[in-house]
Amino acid sequence: MKRTATKEPPNAYLDWRVWLAFLILFSISVPWYWPETHDQTLIGIPLWVLVTLSSSFFISALTAWLLLFRWPNSSKPEDDANE
Amino acid sequence: MNDSIIPFGKGGLGVIALYLVGLLLIGWYGRRARQEESLRDFYLAGPGVGFIALLLTLYATQYSGNTMLGFSGRAYRTGFTFLVSVHFMISIIIGYLLFAPQLHRLSKKFRFITPTDFLNHRYRSRTVNLLGLGIMVAALGNYLLAQLIAMGRALQGLTTMPPQTAFVAGVIILATIILVYETLGGFRAVVWTDVLQGTILMIGFAALVYLVLDRYGSLGETIKLLLEGDPSDRAKVLPPSANESRRWISYVILFGLGASLYPQAIQRIFAARSERGLQRSLAVMAFLPFTTALIVVFVGVIGAAHMPDLNNAQTDRILTLICREVQAGSAFGYWLVVVLFAAILGALMSTADSCLLTLSSMITKDFYHPYVNPHASEAKLTQLGKTCSWIIVVLMAGLAIYLNQLEQKPTLVKLLDMKFDMLIQLVPAFVVGIHTQKLRALPVALGIVVGLSVTFGLYGNESVQAVGFHSGLYGLVANLLVAGLGSYLVRRLP
Numbered sequence: 001m002k003r004t005a006t007k008e009p010p011n012a013y014l015d016w017r018v019w020l021a022f023l024i025l026f027s028i029s030v031p032w033y034w035p036e037t038h039d040q041t042l043i044g045i046p047l048w049v050l051v052t053l054s055s056s057f058f059i060s061a062l063t064a065w066l067l068l069f070r071w072p073n074s075s076k077p078e079d080d081a082n083e
Numbered sequence: 084m085n086d087s088i089i090p091f092g093k094g095g096l097g098v099i100a101l102y103l104v105g106l107l108l109i110g111w112y113g114r115r116a117r118q119e120e121s122l123r124d125f126y127l128a129g130p131g132v133g134f135i136a137l138l139l140t141l142y143a144t145q146y147s148g149n150t151m152l153g154f155s156g157r158a159y160r161t162g163f164t165f166l167v168s169v170h171f172m173i174s175i176i177i178g179y180l181l182f183a184p185q186l187h188r189l190s191k192k193f194r195f196i197t198p199t200d201f202l203n204h205r206y207r208s209r210t211v212n213l214l215g216l217g218i219m220v221a222a223l224g225n226y227l228l229a230q231l232i233a234m235g236r237a238l239q240g241l242t243t244m245p246p247q248t249a250f251v252a253g254v255i256i257l258a259t260i261i262l263v264y265e266t267l268g269g270f271r272a273v274v275w276t277d278v279l280q281g282t283i284l285m286i287g288f289a290a291l292v293y294l295v296l297d298r299y300g301s302l303g304e305t306i307k308l309l310l311e312g313d314p315s316d317r318a319k320v321l322p323p324s325a326n327e328s329r330r331w332i333s334y335v336i337l338f339g340l341g342a343s344l345y346p347q348a349i350q351r352i353f354a355a356r357s358e359r360g361l362q363r364s365l366a367v368m369a370f371l372p373f374t375t376a377l378i379v380v381f382v383g384v385i386g387a388a389h390m391p392d393l394n395n396a397q398t399d400r401i402l403t404l405i406c407r408e409v410q411a412g413s414a415f416g417y418w419l420v421v422v423l424f425a426a427i428l429g430a431l432m433s434t435a436d437s438c439l440l441t442l443s444s445m446i447t448k449d450f451y452h453p454y455v456n457p458h459a460s461e462a463k464l465t466q467l468g469k470t471c472s473w474i475i476v477v478l479m480a481g482l483a484i485y486l487n488q489l490e491q492k493p494t495l496v497k498l499l500d501m502k503f504d505m506l507i508q509l510v511p512a513f514v515v516g517i518h519t520q521k522l523r524a525l526p527v528a529l530g531i532v533v534g535l536s537v538t539f540g541l542y543g544n545e546s547v548q549a550v551g552f553h554s555g556l557y558g559l560v561a562n563l564l565v566a567g568l569g570s571y572l573v574r575r576l577p
Binding site for chain 1: 163169170173176177180181184185301303307310320321322323325329331335358362365367369370372373
């Protein structure tokens with residue numbers, strides 16, 4: 001059977017720089033590089049937990065920024081009119 | 084008295100009853116708001132929903148009872164290593180970046196109702212449709228079953244009735260309430276109840292933070308207690324092992340790709356009234372793991388420090404045990420626990436109702452209509468969808484009650500793992516297929532079959548578990564290879 005053509009505008013999210021940024025942030029936030037015996041704390045919280053959570057927050061911020069400002073073929077202002 | 088029971092007085096039970104009656108009233112309002120007797124109106128609320136409603140329905144649907152009950156138990160057992168849950172909940176939103184903009188636009192243009200509508204539009208292949216339908220129905224059924232089991236357990240923790248009687252009553256009462264409001268108002272009722280449930284869930288998480296800190300002191304004190312404990316306690320605050328780190332990465336990929344393909348979440352992308360509303364809802368969702376999963380991990384770790392020595396089965400009830408202690412402490416604690424319990428019910432019911440609605444829409448529209456009765460009218464299909472919901476719930480509730488009687492019960496987290504291993508096999512069909520026309524139907528179908536075979540073939544394999552990656556990821560690699568190479572070869576054929 002014949003396929004239906006799906007012509008879509010290019011997706012800005014597929015830019016390699018976006019995924020490099022995610023890769024760097026995930027490399028920092030996944031605690032693979034901490035020695036298993038590392039027990040240093042800062043303000044009572046394990047240091048590795050603080051690093052993981054801080055970089056996770058940056059991952060969320062990057063995701064939100066992409067969604068709000070780099071949405072492919074961003075919607076026109078009138079899209080909001082019916083909300 | 085059983086230590087996992089939170090005995091609610093008449094006041095507490097009255098508030099819970101009022102909340103449940105409120106859900107039924109919302110269902111009735113949803114029925115009054117319907118615009119026509121059509122599948123689109125019943126399953127997507129006609130033109131769809133705006134920013135706030137979309138955000139709260141995404142939130143209430145994504146954060147299930149498992150988030151509060153299963154996650155806290157898991158954090159009790161593994162400690163801060165379960166911060167992976169914050170990561171994988173964020174990665175779901177990253178997963179949407181890969182296909183949500185295109186899918187939303189296509190759904191508006193071609194009036195999609197179910198995820199299979201996209202597969203049909205893209206591949207025009209019965210095999211791909213049926214494979215996609217089968218995986219999504221299995222994943223949804225699995226998820227619905229987990230919520231029903233959790234509903235039974237929730238009531239078990241509330242009353243002094245014999246546990247099995249309380250379990251059966253919990254499943255039947257809560258499932259019936261869901262069925263009634265959903266049959267009355269369809270997607271509108273589900274979304275509007277999600278607004279109420281999502282709001283209570285947010286309040287519930289705030290209440291949880293307050294009551295745990297108030298009862299057990301700061302997180303710093305808890306961590307100090309664990310660091311001074313035996314090696315198994317210390318392990319809960321120390322960095323993960325190499326194997327656990329690989330598992331962490333595996334979870335991020337599995338959830339990011341698998342959970343973003345949840346059929347009920349895809350239907351919410353279709354139901355977004357505008358692109359702007361969808362953008363804003365997803366942007367807020369990217370931060371919500373810090374107000375949900377993170378809190379639950381802290382609760383689990385605090386529980387591990389202050390209530391050590393729980394056996395494996397008891398750890399999933401850590402939240403209930405903490406609630407019981409807080410409730411006994413003061414009148415204020417009692418009412419905070421009532422709010423928290425309403426939030427847990429909200430989390431369970433909002434996830435279950437979304438699964439149920441999506442399941443009935445897929446069985447009716449993607450199976451019954453094309454293969455059984457192609458001439459059925461929209462009104463008849465809508466009616467059939469409602470009947471279908473009742474049949475699904477009767478079957479699933481029966482299964483939940485049966486499973487509860489078994490000695491070896493599947494834990495919530497085990498159930499959760501299986502469906503993502505299956506759903507992730509739809510990545511080539513949805514995520515790759517939406518961006519390129521080069522993927523062809525037959526290799527995509529073959530890729531899914533190979534991916535599932537590898538996934539189930541490796542399931543429980545000790546060497547695979549030793550490496551740390553989920554079997555679904557190996558299946559996905561095989562799946563992508565077959566779909567990609569197969570499509571290349573098909574294009575080269577004369």
